[in-house]
Amino acid sequence: xxxxxxxxxxxxxxxxxxxxxxxxxxxxxxxxxxxxxxxxxxxxxxxxxxxxxxxxxxxxxxxxxxxxxxxxxxxxxxxxxxxxxxxxxxxxxxxxxxxxxxxxxxxxxxxxxxxxxxxxxxxxxxxxxxxxxxxxxxxxxxxxxxxxxxxxxxxxxxxxxxxxxxxxxxx
Amino acid sequence: xxxxxxxxxxxxxxxxxxxxxxxxxxxxxxxxxxxxxxxxxxxxxxxxxxxxxxxxxxxxxxxxxxxxxxxxxxxxxxxxxxxxxxxxxxxxxxxxxxxxxxxxxxxxxxxxxxxxxxxxxxxxxxxxxxxxxxxxxxxxxxxxxxxxxxxxxxxxxxxxxxxxxxxxxxxxxxxxxxxxxxxxxxxxxxxxxxxxxxxxxxxxxxxxxxxxxxxxxxxxxxxxxxxxxxxxxxxxxxxxxxxxxxxxxxxxxxxxxxxxxxxxxxxxxxxxxxxxxxxxxxxxxxxxxxxxxxxxxxxxxxxxxxxxxxxxxxxxxxxxxxxxxxxxxxxxxxxxxxxxxxxxxxxxxxxxxxxxxxxxx
Numbered sequence: 427x428x429x430x431x432x433x434x435x436x437x438x439x440x441x442x443x444x445x446x447x448x449x450x451x452x453x454x455x456x457x458x459x460x461x462x463x464x465x466x467x468x469x470x471x472x473x474x475x476x477x478x479x480x481x482x483x484x485x486x487x488x489x490x491x492x493x494x495x496x497x498x499x500x501x502x503x504x505x506x507x508x509x510x511x512x513x514x515x516x517x518x519x520x521x522x523x524x525x526x527x528x529x530x531x532x533x534x535x536x537x538x539x540x541x542x543x544x545x546x547x548x549x550x551x552x553x554x555x556x557x558x559x560x561x562x563x564x565x566x567x568x569x570x571x572x573x574x575x576x577x578x579x580x581x582x583x584x585x586x587x588x589x590x591x592x593x594x595x596x597x
Numbered sequence: 598x599x600x601x602x603x604x605x606x607x608x609x610x611x612x613x614x615x616x617x618x619x620x621x622x623x624x625x626x627x628x629x630x631x632x633x634x635x636x637x638x639x640x641x642x643x644x645x646x647x648x649x650x651x652x653x654x655x656x657x658x659x660x661x662x663x664x665x666x667x668x669x670x671x672x673x674x675x676x677x678x679x680x681x682x683x684x685x686x687x688x689x690x691x692x693x694x695x696x697x698x699x700x701x702x703x704x705x706x707x708x709x710x711x712x713x714x715x716x717x718x719x720x721x722x723x724x725x726x727x728x729x730x731x732x733x734x735x736x737x738x739x740x741x742x743x744x745x746x747x748x749x750x751x752x753x754x755x756x757x758x759x760x761x762x763x764x765x766x767x768x769x770x771x772x773x774x775x776x777x778x779x780x781x782x783x784x785x786x787x788x789x790x791x792x793x794x795x796x797x798x799x800x801x802x803x804x805x806x807x808x809x810x811x812x813x814x815x816x817x818x819x820x821x822x823x824x825x826x827x828x829x830x831x832x833x834x835x836x837x838x839x840x841x842x843x844x845x846x847x848x849x850x851x852x853x854x855x856x857x858x859x860x861x862x863x864x865x866x867x868x869x870x871x872x873x874x875x876x877x878x879x880x881x882x883x884x885x886x887x888x889x890x891x892x893x894x895x896x897x898x899x900x901x902x903x904x905x906x907x908x909x910x911x912x913x914x915x916x917x918x919x920x921x922x923x924x925x926x927x928x929x930x931x932x933x934x935x936x937x938x939x940x941x942x943x944x945x946x947x948x949x950x951x952x953x954x955x956x957x958x
Contacts, residue, residue, distance in 0.1 A: 434783075434787045435782040435787070436781075436782065436783065437794065438791060439794040466791065468787060469786060470942050470943075471647055471786050471943060472939075472941055472943075473654060474654065475645075490940065491649050491940075492941030511655055513646060513647050513654060514647070514788030515792045550795060552794065553794060593797070
């Protein structure tokens with residue numbers, strides 16, 4: 427466990443190698459048509475709202491709440507309820523095929539100001555580095571999500587796995 | 598001297614939970630807090646809590662605080678605010694100074710001490726400059742008083758407090774220039790460090806702050822790499838353009854009242870230092886005294902609330918408000934919920950340390 431988490435415990439974010447070695451992380455296959463939940467929660471913290479919030483029972487943590495969450499991609503409909511339910515902001519939705527050569531991501535966002543639909547934003551990787559430009563498709567902020575907005579964006583799918591969020595907008 | 602059945606000292610998550618559990622058992626409770634409002638640190642915890650549904654996971658600390666206070670308002674719980682407890686005498690007498698002017702002694706049948714913990718300081722050249730503050734103080738400023746302490750922040754310490762407050766400073770509109778950690782590995786949950794990192798904040802391990810510079814306030818910070826013996830490596834100094842330095846170097850239990858009242862001391866480095874010995878029911882060696890929350894060993898709010906329930910329940914049981922069967926069943930439920938929070942790679946160490954205190958002879 428220690429070795430695969432070197433990057434996470436030194437630079438703050440998990441490397442792709444670390445994610446690929448973790449049973450919780452599954453990037454939805456490129457030919458999948460629907461969005462699917464992607465979880466980056468590799469440490470076994472005592473937490474399970476992802477499991478209990480999922481209306482499809484597609485996420486399993488189990489009796490021991492320190493077990494890692496695992497998504498059953500066949501059951502996941504990409505509804506996104508888990509995205510705002512996760513206290514760690516460690517879940518997003520992705521799909522490779524949105525339109526032309528663009529991928530789709532919906533991620534949790536708790537900074538103001540919120541981006542606007544149609545706005546061009548800077549997509550960032552796990553280290554907070556700019557990767558490419560993206561387009562905001564929807565900004566979802568409903569009461570049930572308790573002040574966590576979910577931002578939907580499209581971006582070039584050659585950066586499919588790299589992109590996880592957007593650069594914060596200035597006040 | 599006035600008399601009350603159960604006196605709870607501290608209206609944070611542990612104290613409020615203790616008061617609720619005791620009052621639900623039928624006891625009448627007085628809860629005393631030195632602050633203007635109850636809730637302890639819950640009202641500055643604007644993030645969603647971890648845990649499972651029964652720990653109120655996914656609910657923000659601030660909303661848990663509001664709920665606890667609302668629940669208390671329907672029960673036989675009296676609350677004294679702006680009231681400082683200055684001493685506990687003859688095992689049952691609580692000396693309180695109310696509003697800094699009225700001295701009162703309350704004679705209690707049971708006392709539950711839930712005084713919490715205080716932030717540790719780190720001293721370095723320039724650490725007395727305005728702009729150097731505890732991470733908890735910065736969190737109080739932004740989330741309670743809605744005042745941004747500075748625009749450019751250096752965070753010292755990468756435990757959960759350091760990374761959560763870094764995130765909340767970003768939310769409040771500040772830039773966090775760096776989080777430095779003296780150890781070789783970051784301390785906080787990976788999900789917290791990851792969200793701060795993807796917001797563009799760099800982490801530096803094996804690094805500490807050497808100096809705060811500035812005339813009448815912080816205008817620069819010097820950080821430096823540490824070698825394997827934790828000594829600064831000359832030539833690795835880096836100057837950061839910051840106006841605020843936050844220190845998140847752990848917490849120490851606020852044990853003075855408990856020790857002055859005669860509680861036996863046990864040393865627990867994992868849980869923050871000297872803590873009062875207590876048994877699994879949160880009772881100390883002074884039979885009328887119980888403790889709960891960070892004063893009994895620094896953990897986090899969800900555990901503090903469960904410990905508060907254990908203490909409140911045990912105090913009510915000792916006063917014969919509930920039968921043994923009911924006590925056992927409610928007690929074991931709370932114990933099971935605590936065990937699930939003290940599991941996994943982060944919780945295991947705390948579970949072992951807690952057992953060491955309970956089993957300490």
